[in-house]
Amino acid sequence: MSRIVIVGAGQAGASLAAKLRALGHDGSITLIGSEHAPPYQRPPLSKKYLMGELDAERLYLRPETFYGEQGIELRGGVTVTAIDRSAKAVALDNGENLAYDQLALTTGSDPIRLPGEIGGTLAGVYTLRSLADADAMAAEFVEGRRVLVIGGGYIGLEIAAVAAARGLAVTLVEMAERILQRVAAPATSGFFADLHRAHGVDLREGTAVTGLTGEGRVSAASFADGTSLDIDFAVVGIGIRPSTGLAEAAGLAVENGIRVDGDGRTSDPAIFAAGDCTSFPYRGGRVRLESVGNAIDQAEATAASMMGGTAGYRARPWFWSDQYDVKLQIAGLSAGYDKTVVRAGGGARAQSVWYYRGDELLAVDAMNDPRSYMMGKRWIEAGESPPAEALADPQSDLKALGAALAK
Amino acid sequence: MTKITYVEHDGTERTVDVANGLSVMEGARNNNIPGILADCGGACACATCHVYVDPAWIDKLPAREAGEDDMLDFAAAPRTETSRLSCQIEIADSLDGLLVRTPETQD
Numbered sequence: 001m002s003r004i005v006i007v008g009a010g011q012a013g014a015s016l017a018a019k020l021r022a023l024g025h026d027g028s029i030t031l032i033g034s035e036h037a038p039p040y041q042r043p044p045l046s047k048k049y050l051m052g053e054l055d056a057e058r059l060y061l062r063p064e065t066f067y068g069e070q071g072i073e074l075r076g077g078v079t080v081t082a083i084d085r086s087a088k089a090v091a092l093d094n095g096e097n098l099a100y101d102q103l104a105l106t107t108g109s110d111p112i113r114l115p116g117e118i119g120g121t122l123a124g125v126y127t128l129r130s131l132a133d134a135d136a137m138a139a140e141f142v143e144g145r146r147v148l149v150i151g152g153g154y155i156g157l158e159i160a161a162v163a164a165a166r167g168l169a170v171t172l173v174e175m176a177e178r179i180l181q182r183v184a185a186p187a188t189s190g191f192f193a194d195l196h197r198a199h200g201v202d203l204r205e206g207t208a209v210t211g212l213t214g215e216g217r218v219s220a221a222s223f224a225d226g227t228s229l230d231i232d233f234a235v236v237g238i239g240i241r242p243s244t245g246l247a248e249a250a251g252l253a254v255e256n257g258i259r260v261d262g263d264g265r266t267s268d269p270a271i272f273a274a275g276d277c278t279s280f281p282y283r284g285g286r287v288r289l290e291s292v293g294n295a296i297d298q299a300e301a302t303a304a305s306m307m308g309g310t311a312g313y314r315a316r317p318w319f320w321s322d323q324y325d326v327k328l329q330i331a332g333l334s335a336g337y338d339k340t341v342v343r344a345g346g347g348a349r350a351q352s353v354w355y356y357r358g359d360e361l362l363a364v365d366a367m368n369d370p371r372s373y374m375m376g377k378r379w380i381e382a383g384e385s386p387p388a389e390a391l392a393d394p395q396s397d398l399k400a401l402g403a404a405l406a407k
Numbered sequence: 408m409t410k411i412t413y414v415e416h417d418g419t420e421r422t423v424d425v426a427n428g429l430s431v432m433e434g435a436r437n438n439n440i441p442g443i444l445a446d447c448g449g450a451c452a453c454a455t456c457h458v459y460v461d462p463a464w465i466d467k468l469p470a471r472e473a474g475e476d477d478m479l480d481f482a483a484a485p486r487t488e489t490s491r492l493s494c495q496i497e498i499a500d501s502l503d504g505l506l507v508r509t510p511e512t513q514d
Binding site: 041043044047058059061062063066069292293296318320322327329347368369370371374375378399 | 429433436437439446447448450451452453454473474477478480481
């Protein structure tokens with residue numbers, strides 16, 4: 001009977017384990033996670049959970065009983081410290097060794113922290129990736145307290161939105177000249193900058209933090225422009241790094257993430273990987289995606305190839321973010337765009353931004369505009385591109401455009 | 408606890424007890440009932456928890472919000488008059504006995 005060990009009990013690991021059973025794997029499955037909670041959803045941590053609107057148990061991807069019922073041995077609070085590829089075994093931090101016939105790495109990613117030299121390790125300075133991280137900062141979210149959010153990516157913006165909604169005094173600084181610069185066009189950045197300012201956030205773009213200071217605990221921040229700010233706590237949201245340490249130490253190929261092929265296979269035929277920790281082929285290039293959608297789909301495709309199939313995984317990137325009363329939905333990847341079209345939506349704060357490279361539709365950011373998101377997702381997955389000028393007309397009918405394209 | 412019945416596309420029927428306050432989607436997830444993916448976990452962001460509510464129950468549900476309505480228009484399986492996103496239906500005593508059918512496909 002073949003033994004499968006999965007390292008990392010996040011979304012990808014849980015999806016992989018469940019899919020292996022669903023596909024009929026009858027050997028053992030051991031799912032190892034360093035956290036104590038059963039596999040849970042991370043996206044709500046910076047949204048409803050931080051708002052206090054969701055109990056931790058509702059974050060669980062499956063009830064705790066699911067794993068036992070499915071014959072999946074879930075081992076929480078245990079960390080894998082090394083992979084011995086020749087012996088086909090992993091070493092655990094409790095001294096145990098676990099043999100495998102096939103190994104899957106779903107190790108996810110780690111938040112990037114500010115260096116200790118500039119105050120990144122002071123008490124009152126947080127990052128948000130895990131349930132424990134969210135719980136650790138929860139008590140800070142008290143009306144009237146002053147928070148500095150460092151980084152204007154989606155995680156920082158979501159945390160700022162929660163803090164503002166809960167009555168904190170929020171300052172958000174972004175080092176680049178605009179928020180979301182790495183992932184979105186100026187139209188989307190401007191939309192969210194306006195949104196946050198309308199909710200009272202002091203949003204400062206082109207502003208680098210030079211230091212966090214305080215006696216044991218952070219109490220002030222200083223910026224490259226020479227100004228400073230008194231704060232009660234800080235949250236750092238400056239990106240994540242794929243957790244590739246185990247793979248690198250084992251000599252697996254790593255290229256902006258653990259390098260896998262379209263079947264989820266690493267450079268060792270007995271070792272697979274899926275989710276945030278991987279880079280994989282996409283549209284002639286290689287990408288790494290930080291998203292739940294990819295974690296699920298890639299893990300399930302990888303499960304199929306571990307069972308002997310060929311997955312030929314084709315990513316269908318999609319993302320979402322909730323900030324105040326705005327739901328952002330993104331389909332596709334905008335990297336490499338040379339043109340954008342803005343389409344006004346029907347309701348309040350509703351619009352969509354469409355990314356093109358030449359005549360090819362690459363991606364859409366849809367703010368309070370699910371119709372644009374759903375239609376755009378369908379087009380991008382089908383490789384269809386409506387004429388940009390047709391989208392710019394807010395009266396044009398998306399379904400009719402789609403029907404015309406499909407002919 | 409409220410009884411909810413899920414009927415899969417192949418006719419498999421299961422009735423389970425779900426705690427009030429959870430969603431119909433969470434009831435399926437917690438009982439390992441297939442046919443509802445809910446990739447976004449209940450954020451009304453992905454339209455992979457589409458169900459057909461039994462017509463006898465549709466008027467007892469709170470109305471769809473605009474976002475849900477728009478998402479359903481583009482759901483993978485055809486929309487009907489009783490289509491809902493199950494993550495947006497909160498379970499309460501008044502829904503005891505609710506029956507929903509899952510579509511052939513969610514994505």
